[in-house]
Amino acid sequence: KRILIIGGVAAGPKAAARARRCDPGAEITIVEEGSFLSYAGCGMPFYIGGMVEKHEELMATPVGVVRDAAFFRNVKDINVLTGTRAEAIDRENKTVRVTNLATRETCDLPYDKLVLATGSKPVRPPIPGMDLAGVYTLGNLEEARAVRQAVEQGARRVVIIGGGLIGLELADVLGTKAEITIVEMMDHVLSTLLDPELSILVERVLRGKGVQLILGSRVERIEGDGNGAVVRVVTTAGSFDADLVVVAAGVRPRVELAREAGLELGETGAIKVNEYLQTSDPDIYAGGDCVENIHLISGRPVYTPMGSVANRHGRVIGDNVAGGRDTFPGVLGTAILKVFEMNIGRTGLSESEARRLGYHVESFICPAPDRAHFYPGSKPIIIKLVADASTRKLLGAQILGPGDVNKRLDVMVAALSMGATVDQLATFDLAYAPPFSTALDPLTHAANCLRNKLDGRARSINPLEVKKRLEAGEDFVLLDVRTPAEFNEVRLPYPNVVFIPLGKLRERAKELPKDREIIVFCKVSLRGWEAQTILESLGFTNVSFFEGGIAAWP
Numbered sequence: 001k002r003i004l005i006i007g008g009v010a011a012g013p014k015a016a017a018r019a020r021r022c023d024p025g026a027e028i029t030i031v032e033e034g035s036f037l038s039y040a041g042c043g044m045p046f047y048i049g050g051m052v053e054k055h056e057e058l059m060a061t062p063v064g065v066v067r068d069a070a071f072f073r074n075v076k077d078i079n080v081l082t083g084t085r086a087e088a089i090d091r092e093n094k095t096v097r098v099t100n101l102a103t104r105e106t107c108d109l110p111y112d113k114l115v116l117a118t119g120s121k122p123v124r125p126p127i128p129g130m131d132l133a134g135v136y137t138l139g140n141l142e143e144a145r146a147v148r149q150a151v152e153q154g155a156r157r158v159v160i161i162g163g164g165l166i167g168l169e170l171a172d173v174l175g176t177k178a179e180i181t182i183v184e185m186m187d188h189v190l191s192t193l194l195d196p197e198l199s200i201l202v203e204r205v206l207r208g209k210g211v212q213l214i215l216g217s218r219v220e221r222i223e224g225d226g227n228g229a230v231v232r233v234v235t236t237a238g239s240f241d242a243d244l245v246v247v248a249a250g251v252r253p254r255v256e257l258a259r260e261a262g263l264e265l266g267e268t269g270a271i272k273v274n275e276y277l278q279t280s281d282p283d284i285y286a287g288g289d290c291v292e293n294i295h296l297i298s299g300r301p302v303y304t305p306m307g308s309v310a311n312r313h314g315r316v317i318g319d320n321v322a323g324g325r326d327t328f329p330g331v332l333g334t335a336i337l338k339v340f341e342m343n344i345g346r347t348g349l350s351e352s353e354a355r356r357l358g359y360h361v362e363s364f365i366c367p368a369p370d371r372a373h374f375y376p377g378s379k380p381i382i383i384k385l386v387a388d389a390s391t392r393k394l395l396g397a398q399i400l401g402p403g404d405v406n407k408r409l410d411v412m413v414a415a416l417s418m419g420a421t422v423d424q425l426a427t428f429d430l431a432y433a434p435p436f437s438t439a440l441d442p443l444t445h446a447a448n449c450l451r452n453k454l455d456g457r458a459r460s461i462n463p464l465e466v467k468k469r470l471e472a473g474e475d476f477v478l479l480d481v482r483t484p485a486e487f488n489e490v491r492l493p494y495p496n497v498v499f500i501p502l503g504k505l506r507e508r509a510k511e512l513p514k515d516r517e518i519i520v521f522c523k524v525s526l527r528g529w530e531a532q533t534i535l536e537s538l539g540f541t542n543v544s545f546f547e548g549g550i551a552a553w554p
């Protein structure tokens, strides 16, 4: 059997390696137009930042063997053609026309099963100056090497176009070496991953590290010095000097081969595949960044180009081209990244996405320590859970903070994958010892908070909504029930604030007006909720608290 694979980074080599294990006799060939194979694209920011010293480390196995063409040939008996581009698929004769980019020689490679793992290409905004020296898009390892070299040679003023996952990872790794400006078209960074009140917390961390954020602004052009080198980025919000510009404005699936071969594309523009990762031609499979996936919550097609997904696709395809029948049900849009001291994760639907899709949404924002507060090294995290108020099914989670986000995120992935309700999440037998968690894990706590809200016991409001109402000058009492020490340390600067510590609330409640709305808060919102119940027991009828307290104040 001849298995031909186009694309040699994540999905392609994974499919090849799995196919070899499942079918020792197959003839397997990978065609890759670039010069590097099977590298960890996700590691590029860390190579640029110098935490990964040599680019070869991104291409090595955990025991340090570099996965180059010789490795694939000698160890796996897989034939690799680098520097070779697939130009066209002849589905009738089952061949692919390829060109050796060095010699310009072409030939037709036959296949029984073809795998498209052609990946994605960075978006190149149609603005003047994109071709200047010093402007990069981080589309491949060659560009990552050039960016690192530019920084090592003294590029200090770095403008990153795009405040998404890649732009922020780059700001993180270059933050101590360069002056960073991020230009983002949307009003917030990470706007496709997080709800705005959480993006604002990430922006605070970035600004705290000296990163200049230019939000809600478009780049109009990139200007050069007359000799072809970049000097300035001109945006709708002003001009910014630059020695180096990295455009991280998203990626598009590479679908030219598939389109020209008449394979069906999906509504996102990426290649449409079934659960076996077969295209509309059953002998052609596709996976990785070039295909669209089904969202496991919404059931809709989505384009979520991630290395994690590409590798899982590769395994399923490898099985199936070797005669298996493995399936890939879909994705949750899970992502995780680190921005300076903040870990940021999300999975499932954000509240904004869920609302757009028409769900009857309820959510809760819950700060908590990641391990016992008395154990050295305990750090805060903030969990936002999103659920369908009609069915109580979980829809998604966003988790961020300096603490252990990763553990909670992956528990949420498991919960969402199994279709759990918020009530089921609260019963999970999660691990606890003080160095790892709290007796009630932050996730259990967040689930219980959301259950209280869904049950109508806790009346809570999103902190961003409260902030907007304060800034609009609305008349309500903002009741701070923290301790005097906390009040002296940090306070919310609005005339609406009335300060009564929780311990004094029963005694001093008569100072509060019964005919005005009261919104309570504390450090995290636990005492806020207690205050709500105290005031209600005393006959107050219009009391709520805002979620997240000072810890999550946007």
Ligand code: FAD
Residues within 6 Å of the ligand: 006, 007, 008, 009, 010, 011, 012, 031, 032, 033, 034, 040, 041, 042, 043, 044, 045, 084, 085, 086, 087, 117, 118, 119, 120, 121, 138, 139, 166, 254, 257, 287, 288, 289, 290, 305, 306, 307, 308, 309, 310, 336
């Ligand atoms: P690609 O990596 O795009 O590889 C496709 C290959 O196909 C390319 O080498 C291309 O040259 C080749 N090709 C295309 N067309 C042809 C043709 N006609 N002929 C021959 N060859 C062809 N994902 C995560 O999950 N976590 C992360 O932390 C993360 N961080 C990232 C950081 C950066 C800076 C970048 C750029 C990406 C990151 N990603 C991350 C995304 C991840 O790298 C991609 O999802 C993954 O590389 C996709 O793999 P792929 O094999 O589908 O496609």
